[in-house]
C-alpha cells in the first residue's frame with residue numbers, strides 16, 4: 001500500500017472520509033500528537049488500529065469529536081462539573097472519561113465500563129471530524145511503545161505502507177498527549193497528566209485528585225496504558241535526576257570510552273555541564289519542553305547510540321506530564337503486557 005501525505009484541504013478531507021467509511025484508518029493531526037484515526041462505531045476499524053500499532057488489547061482508545069457533536073449520542077451520565085470543564089478547556093488537550101453507554105464499538109474501551117472522549121482544538125482535526133461527523137478513535141500514531149509522533153513525517157516513519165493517508169496539519173504545538181480526567185465520580189480525577197494540570201482543573205471546579213496507580217497492591221488499574229514502558233527511542237537510554245549531574249557526566253565519559261556516540265537531552269540551563277557532547281535542548285519553559293520532547297527523542301535514535309536524559313529541575317504543573325513521559329521513555333525495565 002502506498003502512504004500518501006496530503007495537507008488538509010477539501011480534496012484530502014473527502015478522501016479521508018471515504019477511507020474512514022470504508023473501514024480504513026488514517027493519520028491525523030491534533031494539537032497534542034498525531035493520531036491514527038478510525039470509525040469508533042466500526043468493530044473491524046477499531047481492531048485494525050490495535051493491529052497496525054501492535055497495541056496491547058487492554059489499552060483503551062479515546063473517541064474524538066468535533067465541537068458541535070452532540071455528546072448525548074455517545075454518553076448519558078454528565079455531572080455538572082464535567083460541563084464546567086468542557087466550557088473552560090474544550091476544545092483542547094483534555095480528555096474526559098464518562099461511564100460508557102455501549103454506543104461505540106466494545107473494542108474501544110477494552111472491556112472497561114467507561115468511554116474517554118476528547119474534542120481537539122487543532123483546526124485540521126476539527127475539519128476532519130466535521131467532515132465525517134462521527135466519533136473517531138485516534139490513539140497516538142506510533143508503533144506501540146515507540147515515541148509519539150508530533151509531525152506527519154513521524155507518522156510516515158512508523159506507518160509507511162501500512163496506512164493509505166496521512167493528513168498533514170504541521171507540527172503539533174502541544175507535544176504531549178492530552179490530560180485524561182475521570183468524571184465518573186464526585187470529583188474529577190486526573191488519570192494521565194498533561195498540559196491541562198490538576199491545579200487548572202481544581203481552579204474551575206474547586207477540587208481535583210491525581211490518580212497514582214499502586215503497582216504493588218494488585219489493584220485493577222484505572223487507565224491501563226499508564227503502566228507500560230512507552231514513548232521510547234530505539235537506542236540505549238539512561239535517565240538522571242536534575243541533581244545527579246556529576247553521575248551523568250561520569251556515565252557519558254564511560255559510554256564514550258566504549259566507543260558509543262552519546263547525546264544529552266536536557267533543559268537549556270543544564271547543558272553547560274556537558275560540553276563536547278551533542279545536546280538535544282529541551283528549552284526553558286514547561287510548554288517548550290512539552291512541545292520539543294518527542295521530536296528530540298526521535299532525533300536521539302537517529303543521531304546517537306546512547307541517550308543520556310537529565311530531568312529538568314521544575315517538577316510541578318505541566319512538568320508532571322513531561323516527566324511522566326520522559327521517565328517512561330527512558331526506563332530500562334519494562335512492565336510486561338498481560
Ligand code: AMP
Nearest residue numbers: 060061114115116139140177223225226
Ligand atoms: P493514546 O491515545 O495512545 O494516548 O492512549 C489513550 C490513553 O487514554 C490510554 O492509554 C488510557 O490511558 C487512556 N484511556 C482511554 N480510554 C480510557 C478509559 N475508558 N478509561 C481510562 N483511561 C482511558
Ligand code: MG
Nearest residue numbers: 139140148177
Ligand atoms: Mg500513545
